[in-house]
């Protein structure tokens with residue numbers, strides 16, 4: 001095993017063996033499969049402009065990605081991670097944001113390096129693939145279709161597909177149930193605390209990529225089984241159970 005491929009992170013589960021024997025790989029969208037930050041920031045600034053408010057830097061807006069569109073809009077309006085804007089302002093802003101994001105869904109958005117090859121490699125190992133995102137379904141499916149990734153996944157769960165989204169374990173457990181596998185037979189690959197917390201709560205394995213968003217925090221501090229440079233490198237650390 002080439003140790004340059006990954007590093008162990010703050011593993012709390014029992015010592016695990018690599019390549020990790022699993023049946024299912026669940027993959028996060030924003031910051032893991034697709035680099036969506038520029039288009040999310042573009043729509044956020046178009047919304048602010050229309051509301052007569054000052055625009056924000058793309059770096060700040062990138063740190064607001066992670067808990068779905070409504071939370072992104074709340075953070076953009078208040079400049080605060082946990083901020084709650086005035087209800088009337090939010091009710092006005094949300095449809096404006098959704099309109100501009102729908103119009104600019106795939107201007108600069110593209111798969112990260114290693115994604116296309118990584119998905120092919122995972123599939124050719126006989127693993128079954130799911131996508132789990134906190135993005136609303138109305139954006140998720142067109143985006144996966146436009147970037148040519150949709151057909152790689154047997155099931156796609158968005159932030160509004162179920163009553164709860166990541167960091168709740170519900171979508172991960174739903175996927176395990178769908179494929180009839182145990183949580184420990186499934187791996188989530190993601191970029192943020194929402195992925196790491198959800199995976200630990202579900203009892204699934206979790207790898208994190210360092211190139212994503214993680215709400216502006218250091219990915220190396222996350223509780224995950226490995227940090228992988230790309231999905232292609234992740235594929236080298238797993239095998240079909």
Ligand SMILES: O=C(O)COP(=O)(O)O
Pocket residue numbers: 028029030031064065066067068069072132133134135136159166
């Ligand atoms: O929609 C978001 O804020 C984040 O979505 P993700 O779960 O695909 O990273």
Ligand SMILES: [Mg+2]
Pocket residue numbers: 028029030031032066190191192212
């Ligand atoms: Mg993400």
